[in-house]
Amino acid sequence: MTHAEGRARAGVLSTPHGDVETPAFMPVGTQGAVKGITHRDLESAGADILLSNTYHLYLRPGDDLIARRGGLHRFIGWTKPILTDSGGYQVFSLAGRRKIAEEGARFQSHLDGSDHLLTPEKAADIQAQLGSDISMVFDECLALPADTSAVRTSMERTVRWACRAREHFLAIRAGRVPGVVVTNPGQAQFGIVQGGTYLDLREESAKRTVEIGFEAYAIGGLSVGEPPETMYDIVEHTTPFLPADRPRYLMGVGTPEDIVQAVARGVDMFDCVLPTRNARNGQLFTRVGRINIKNAQYAEDDGPVDPDCGCYTCRTFSRAYLRHLYAVNEINAATLNTLHNLHFYLDTLRGIRESLKFGRFETFRDEFLQH
């Protein structure tokens, strides 16, 4: 941590593949690529760390193949840090028939229906083979709404799984797990706080997860349909239980507003498909709100998407052209829109970090949320 203002913090996350200034946004490269944008353009937009999905890479091309290639960095040609999720979220949201037991989650691949078992140990093995810089523990992602007893049961299972995941991670690190090819010996492991929308369960989950002891901690199970204010509340009441000297990662969040609000409550890392997925659907972020480029009103609009944006798309192309590309279903619509949206996100994070360095975060936040 290098600067703080209120509960917001600026800092540096060190990894085997370099440092990441926080607060940081991680673009989502589900299958080892951020859809529609090259690594080169990603880097020049300011991406310092990428998130990739264990579930997808495990199914295709497989973590064994990636390990034989020397790990995920080498395989995908990305030289900066990578965080991998545990696959838990996809098992619960994407996979076919699934059965959760104490051992782990049995599920069918959404691709070919084949049977798989993902356990806390297996998720750690896969991520060790992928060699990401940060690996996440395997957690249960409960469908909300759920009553307090269901959430408690699930949270407690997640804690037990976190225990097993940590133990196994340390065994891998110590070279005591034969058959697992460790492609990044400096990998860190983050624990995940669950507990739904119940503040007492969140507090208990945080305390018990911290007790297990991870390099850092994430807040999971949010941005799943609850109102933003509820999410802000939970974040606000959870971060105090997470060590101040470790980065805090709010998983799967969110809108630019969500990010600014979460930073104000002490969060340092974010990932979300919103900028990339929305780009492919024609929804573009601007400093004065979102616009839908497919709307007829942009057909003859010669202005840039966002006059205050310095990205390649905004410097070069008009709304009229981007609407045309979208309307005629050109691949380039996805590329140019993605470039802009990611630039917008990464620029917002840059603005947050700058404001923290100069003690102006409150001003930044007020101005940002005004629009």
Next chain:
Amino acid sequence: MTHAEGRARAGVLSTPHGDVETPAFMPVGTQGAVKGITHRDLESAGADILLSNTYHLYLRPGDDLIARRGGLHRFIGWTKPILTDSGGYQVFSLAGRRKIAEEGARFQSHLDGSDHLLTPEKAADIQAQLGSDISMVFDECLALPADTSAVRTSMERTVRWACRAREHFLAIRAGRVPGVVVTNPGQAQFGIVQGGTYLDLREESAKRTVEIGFEAYAIGGLSVGEPPETMYDIVEHTTPFLPADRPRYLMGVGTPEDIVQAVARGVDMFDCVLPTRNARNGQLFTRVGRINIKNAQYAEDDGPVDPDCGCYTCRTFSRAYLRHLYAVNEINAATLNTLHNLHFYLDTLRGIRESLKFGRFETFRDEFLQH
């Protein structure tokens, strides 16, 4: 023309949007974008001139809209030269029910079935509104094989259409066609030689088209299924009838080998969808032949697509990664493959021009065709 060797020539084509060194390859930006690659990457791969399709742009977003935007260059944000085809080829290959008469071609849009009439005059109007640097005359594209009398009839109609197209083009240039917004006053118009596979008809078409008088001339109706040797023959027997001091454009051609062979026979300009379309289908050009990246044999191949290629794709990514991207249907597969294939084409043209400057084209050609 700056250098010659045998019948091969190096030269410079001057346009209102800058010079183009020839022999030149024009990537195809059908709808105002080259599928899968940004203008920025196109330019850095060495593209000096773009081809765009009148038929497609006329249907969507419409030449009126583009004229109101200030022309195609401004609309699509491409500052270098653009050549537009006349729409003829698409009418004959893509449109629904069509009826050819002396007046022109009536056809139904392949998009919504709406009725349209494209005439030599209308094709010139549309291209004047698009404001390309080079506009092409509207020609009849006969389905092959066809007997000599059918080809003669079609060739003669194309000559009559060329007469009308030129007259109308000059009227537009003189400001005598109300309602047409001329967005590029320096636009040139190229005539097109037809005549199928009959050398005598090709000769007659060339002579009569040159007699009409255009800024330069193209050879059309080739690369439509005839054997390469037939095409080389026709090119060889047609170029002598085209003025030596004007660029010669072989439309829709072809493979890298075709291009080298046609340059040897006096051709200066080319366009083809092969590098871009094949890229999207996973077929990649290399100095030792084409490879199909989807093949299982590349699943664990850590080498670049082409070890002799300096493009971003080859410098950064392995065949294994590109195969993975293709297999999981990532947009980035199209982007990275297109980048490579276009780089390969533009590099080949660069090699041709260099060799001509140093009087080594024959050597270059022999070596190139050896593989």
